Amino acid sequence: MRFSTISFGALLLAATTAVPAFAQDATDPPEPITVSGSVALASDYRFRGVSQTNKEFAVQGGATIAHESGLYAGFWGSNLAGWGTFGGANLELDLYGGYKVPIGDGGALDVGLTWYMYPGGADTTDFAEPYVKLSGTTGPVSLTAAFFYAPQQEALGNVFFTGADAVAGIPNDPGDKEDNIYLSGDAVAAIPTTPVSLRAHIGYSDGNPGLGPNGTSIAPTGNYWDWTLGADVAISGFTLGVSYIDTDISEADGAYLAPNFTKDGTDPIADATIVVSLTAAF
Template sequence: MNSSMKKTVLALALTSATLIASAPSYAEVTANASVTSNYIWRGLTQTTNDAAVQGGIDYADESGFYVGTWVSNVNYGADDVYSYEHDMYFGFSGESGDITYDVGYLYYNYDSEANFDFAEVYGSVGYGGLSATLSLLAHTEADEGEGRDYGFAQASYISVDYGMPVLNGAELGLHVGYHQGDFAEDFNGVPDGYADWGVSIAKDGFSFAVTGTDLDDTGADAYDNDSIKFSVGYGVDFEL
């Protein structure tokens, strides 16, 4: 998911995981809207490689407190039945010298078609363009299967991101992450923990990204998560 945890144009882990920003100088309410050719989350498609329309609203206070909501269409099956993802989150971000930090809570809400609501707590620290983020499973409505453990912190996602300006005002983003735990495996439909990576270029609201994972063929042709994916998107932010 910027300073208020809203997702970016491509909803990439390499940007959405970068929760770092200094506290705003005054309270503000902002909104965002975007379209993307493929909603990628932690290296995996959330739309069976189809397009997504996304948007959200954020409130950020000068104290560093923020709260927001974000929504996107998703598709977790091969039968073209579309669902939605509705995220709600709050947290606190700030800085101490050259170090930035962000901690918060994020709830992922889905309709009955997906039926896998869950929440995470997250923390992130950064220095310059470099940041590291840890997200831990907080709770879920999903029922545990036999021998599975969906308890607190029994699933985690850790990532490292780096962003830097390049030619003509564009920004290059680099990302690596690792998702593991019984819940992560069951939610993502993968047989084990996995690593993901991404490279993105963004300028003036336009984004292009290349992402991939270390997964072997999972047998789900609609997801194709063992292949390198290319995504393009466009997004806008505006004050309310």
């Protein structure tokens, strides 16, 4: 699901350090429409601290088209695995759009919406999530605070109370609709005269404590924290990222969601991990 912590900093750094052969001359006026994008290979896809690829590799990519007015739209995709069955192609495809306007001295307000899609899967697994982000800089540090709110939708419902119920395929509360809130803060600090940036992320989820219609959840235990500490190195148009990712979801807290919330039935998919990613931006 988009805004994954495995690549937020890497994509941000890559977007600002891409091969300069494509950059405009400083004297040229800015183009009214710009297109940017990236492709990435990561050792895991962690969304809000939880693996979406069964703790295996992920191939991801997307593109954004932006107008000088501040309007933008784009897409992002990744392979999926685990969590029971995503259905169809086991692929996530996110469509997003919004409006970003500068405020203050170097700050920006970004308001938009992401539509999460799972091609070939059940229609009830798709959902919409509006967001508001406020960003700014202080010296070499870029700061972003964000609020994501997904209104009541069946994809977020407490359809299966336990992982065993999901495996049995018998919904406890079919058609249930719930909402979800996610609050996050991110900081990226460029180290002067080096290609290195350090980053940190913290997030808080508030949603339903069960499983949705496809046996997954964007807030598995209802309320939990996730955090990331990482570093990115820009090398010849690529960005190598290393992240330490963890949550406060204990094995006991998530036991009722097994086997869905585990790899191979025993290995929790929200435990601490190191994720390595390689990103190329254009």
